[in-house]
Amino acid sequence: MIEICHVSKTYPQAKIKALDNVSLAIEAGEFFGLLGPNGAGKTTLISILSTLLLPTEGEIKIGGEMLTRQRQDIKRKLALITQHNSLRGDMNLDQIMELQARLYFMDLKQAKARTEELLAFCGLLEHRKKTVRKLSGGMKRKLMLCRALLTDPEILILDEPTIGLDPASRRQMWDLLRTLNRQGMTILLTTHYIDEAQYLCNRIALIDKGKVARLETPHALIRELGEVAIDEFDDDHTRSTFFAEKEEALAFAATLENKFMMRSTTLEDVFLNVVGRGLGAK
Amino acid sequence: MKIQTFYHVITTVLWEKWVEFKFEWKKITASALVSPLLYMIALGWGLGSTSSVTDRPYIDFLVPGIIALTTMNTSFSAVGQPLNVQRIFERSFDQIIISPTPMPAYIVGQMLGGSLRGMYSGALILILSIPFGANIQLSISFFLVMLLNGLAFSALGVTAAILARTHGDIARFSSFVILPMTFLCNTFFPLDKVPDAIEALISILPLTHASGSLRAMAYGSAPSLLSIAVLAAYAIAFMIIANVVVIRRKNL
Numbered sequence: 001m002i003e004i005c006h007v008s009k010t011y012p013q014a015k016i017k018a019l020d021n022v023s024l025a026i027e028a029g030e031f032f033g034l035l036g037p038n039g040a041g042k043t044t045l046i047s048i049l050s051t052l053l054l055p056t057e058g059e060i061k062i063g064g065e066m067l068t069r070q071r072q073d074i075k076r077k078l079a080l081i082t083q084h085n086s087l088r089g090d091m092n093l094d095q096i097m098e099l100q101a102r103l104y105f106m107d108l109k110q111a112k113a114r115t116e117e118l119l120a121f122c123g124l125l126e127h128r129k130k131t132v133r134k135l136s137g138g139m140k141r142k143l144m145l146c147r148a149l150l151t152d153p154e155i156l157i158l159d160e161p162t163i164g165l166d167p168a169s170r171r172q173m174w175d176l177l178r179t180l181n182r183q184g185m186t187i188l189l190t191t192h193y194i195d196e197a198q199y200l201c202n203r204i205a206l207i208d209k210g211k212v213a214r215l216e217t218p219h220a221l222i223r224e225l226g227e228v229a230i231d232e233f234d235d236d237h238t239r240s241t242f243f244a245e246k247e248e249a250l251a252f253a254a255t256l257e258n259k260f261m262m263r264s265t266t267l268e269d270v271f272l273n274v275v276g277r278g279l280g281a282k
Numbered sequence: 283m284k285i286q287t288f289y290h291v292i293t294t295v296l297w298e299k300w301v302e303f304k305f306e307w308k309k310i311t312a313s314a315l316v317s318p319l320l321y322m323i324a325l326g327w328g329l330g331s332t333s334s335v336t337d338r339p340y341i342d343f344l345v346p347g348i349i350a351l352t353t354m355n356t357s358f359s360a361v362g363q364p365l366n367v368q369r370i371f372e373r374s375f376d377q378i379i380i381s382p383t384p385m386p387a388y389i390v391g392q393m394l395g396g397s398l399r400g401m402y403s404g405a406l407i408l409i410l411s412i413p414f415g416a417n418i419q420l421s422i423s424f425f426l427v428m429l430l431n432g433l434a435f436s437a438l439g440v441t442a443a444i445l446a447r448t449h450g451d452i453a454r455f456s457s458f459v460i461l462p463m464t465f466l467c468n469t470f471f472p473l474d475k476v477p478d479a480i481e482a483l484i485s486i487l488p489l490t491h492a493s494g495s496l497r498a499m500a501y502g503s504a505p506s507l508l509s510i511a512v513l514a515a516y517a518i519a520f521m522i523i524a525n526v527v528v529i530r531r532k533n534l
Contacts, residue, residue, distance in 0.1 A: 050380045069529055072382035080380050086373040090305040102294040103381035105287075131305075147377075 001028035001186055002049070002155065007058035009044050009210075018044040020210040021058070026188060026203075028154075031181045033201035033218075034190040035267075037275055041210040042190040043083060046159050049188070050080040062155070076104065079153035083160045085140040089133040093124060093143060096132065097150055104151040111150060118146040121176075137164040145173065155186045162196060174200060198267040208275045221270045229265045234258045240269060288387045295391025296398075302364060303399070314356055314403035315410065318348045322414050325470060338501070345416040346500045347469030349404045350431060350493035357400035357432035358460055361392050362439030366452050369443060389440055389524050393517070396436025397429050404428045423505035424496060430513035431492035435460075437520030444527045463489040468497075488516040 002025070009019040018041045026032045034042045047053040049060060051069045060067040062074045087096060094115065101111030119125045122142040127135065135143065141164055148156060158177075162170045177200060181187050191197050197204055198218045206214040206221075214221060226242030228249040242265055243249040253260055303310060326341040369375040378388060411418065442455045467489035473481045484490050491509035499505050 050376075052376055052379055069379065069385070072384060075380065075382040078380065080376070082373060082376055084373040084376075086376045088368065088374045089372055091301060095301055099294075099298060100377070100381075102290070102297065103378065103383045105290060105382065 001030075001063055002026040002188070003061040003064075004045070004049070005059050005061065007045070007048060007055045007060065009041075009048060009053065010056045018210050019048075019055070022207075022210070022212055023058075024205055024212065024215070026186065028186055029181070029184050031177075031187045031200055031202045032189070033197040033204040034188070034207055035194065035197055035204055035271060036190075036207035040207045040275075042207055043159055044210075045207070046080070046157055046188070046190060049157055050078060051075065076151075077154040078157060079148035079151055079155070080157045081141075081144045081148050081159065081161050083163065085132075085137070085144065087132045087140060087143065087147075090131060092131050093119060093128040093135075096143060096147060100147045100150050106151060114150055115146070118149055122146055138166060138169055141165055141173075142169070145176070149180070153185070155188065156180065158187065158189045158191075160191055161189065162191070162193065170196075194266065194268040194271060204267070206271060206274050213274050214270075218267050222265050222267065225265055225270050225273055227265050229263050229269055230256075230260055231263065232256055232258050232260045240272075242269065242273075283384055283387060287384065288390075291383055291387035292391045292394060294383070295388060296395055299360075299392075299395030299399070310399075311406065314352065314406055317355075318352050318403075318407045319410060321348050321470075322411065326414050326416075339415070339417075341411070341414050341416045342418070342500065343472075343497065344470065345407065345411045345414075345418055346496035347493045348411075349407050349428065350467075350489055350496050351464045351469050352407055353397075353400035353404045353428050353431045353492070354435045354463065354489055355400075355460060356403040357396040357436040358439040358442075358456070360399035360439070361396035361436040362443045362452050362455075365392070365440060365443035366446050366449060370446070370449065385528050386525050389437070389521060389528065392440050393433045393436045393521060396439055397432025400432030400436070401425065401428050418500040419502045421499055421505075423510075424499045427492055427495045427499070427505065427510065427513065430510065430517055431488065433517040434488050434513055434520055437517060437524050440524040441520065441527050444524070444531060463487055468493040488513055 004022055004024040004026075007019055007022045008017065010017045022041070022045060034045065036042050044053060048055050049067075051067065054069075062077065065071065065074055067074050088099070091099065097111065097115040097119075098108070101108060101115075116125070119128055122145065124139060124142055124146065127139065132140065132143070141161065145161070161177075162173050165173060174196065177187060177189075189197070189201065201218060203215065203217050204221065205212050216224070223244075226244050228243045228246050230241050230243070230249050230253055232239045232241070241252060243252065249262055253262060322341070322344065326344050329340075365375065408418065408420070438459075442452055446452050446455065466484050467487050468484070469489070473484060473490070476484065491506070491512045495506045495509035495513075
């Protein structure tokens with residue numbers, strides 16, 4: 001459904017190649033994750049997918065049709081939740097939703113009813129007459145989700161959607177996203193929370209320095225590295241070793257002199273192994 | 283683009299501008315009045331009482347010029363500043379780019395919204411000029427010129443807002459483009475007082491045509507068709523530039 005074909009993006013002023021010949025195909029109904037450290041190119045790719053940025057080279061196709069800023073029919077299928085709270089500070093919640101409905105040519109009566117539903121679901125109904133600048137960070141994230149869902153998009157693009165949410169709201173957001181995906185919505189997500197990607201995504205592309213370093217299901221990526229991990233604590237360092245079977249890991253552990261811990265391998269281990277540094281690192 | 287689509291987008295932008303206006307209408311109104319009031323006091327009552335530039339009272343000469351420059355300033359700012367804030371600070375302009383709303387219609391909507399705000403300020407000055415004893419003859423063409431002037435400068439506001447990399451860039455654009463026109467374009471003094479070469483240069487600027495044309499109508503003369511055509515040409519040219527900038531700019 002989404003074809004990203006040989007996309008490169010250079011920021012000439014900063015002389016940075018943010019994306020380098022990226023090609024990906026995302027199927028309809030997939031929950032697809034983009035993982036990578038800061039500056040890897042995830043947001044650039046999402047911005048190109050939403051036409052905020054134009055690629056230096058390459059093209060994007062949605063349902064076989066080339067995506068450009070002028071393709072209103074394709075853009076109608078997309079909704080984006082940006083990393084920033086891209087909301088008008090001078091509007092209240094009803095007005096934010098009405099503006100979205102108008103921009104997507106929705107019937108305003110229908111939009112009003114859907115607004116009620118969505119605001120109620122996200123616990124924002126009692127705040128509907130507040131201006132956005134009076135909302136908390138978490139409320140703004142929820143409002144952005146409501147806005148994105150108002151137009152019933154086929155493809156939902158989320159750039160760090162749960163930043164600033166408390167753990168309960170984060171789980172609530174996960175449940176909602178899974179429900180939407182089960183109902184057939186294609187979801188493309190970037191996140192810094194690896195547990196989020198592991199829990200939600202069918203497939204994950206690990207992006208590093210503007211290139212796709214790995215592309216697999218979370219489970220396949222973990223299996224490839226080894227499903228059992230042993231962390232060995234040596235003074236200030238922790239060294240992790242991975243094994244396909246528990247028996248192998250136990251045999252290795254028996255040879256260790258330092259303290260150690262045996263656990264299941266996570267996607268974060270895969271990430272560190274492939275990219276070589278943590279998500280917060282530059 | 284279908285006419286219904288175009289109409290829908292225009293009404294959407296006008297609704298958006300109305301929400302914006304309702305939110306801060308007191309501040310908008312007060313700030314629209316400050317500079318013109320000062321011009322009228324300092325130049326109309328102050329300098330105007332000691333000198334005259336035509337055979338009519340200076341306040342009659344001054345008020346159409348102030349209406350022209352205020353329409354320009356307000357229309358430019360009513361579009362340029364909020365769009366720049368929405369693009370760089372709030373990032374809410376992202377949602378416009380992503381949406382299926384056609385950009386050409388959106389830009390025309392912004393131009394109309396900006397121009398109506400300019401006309402609002404112009405109308406306030408007309409009311410304000412009554413106690414100053416200004417004698418202004420109003421006609422439909424007078425408001426048409428205000429509208430065209432506003433359309434041209436709000437289109438310029440869209441372009442400036444998209445090209446600006448910081449909020450400071452908008453202020454700098456005003457200092458280099460809007461401010462010189464405010465003082466030079468047949469607003470406070472007649473153009474025949476300046477050297478021929480400068481007069482020729484100033485004569486091609488849109489505000490010169492707006493102020494000249496408004497003044498002629500205020501004096502009771504027929505509107506200058508040439509000036510109306512020039513203003514319309516500027517409005518169309520700036521609209522095309524704004525469209526090209528928004529559609530072609532790689533990093534919005």
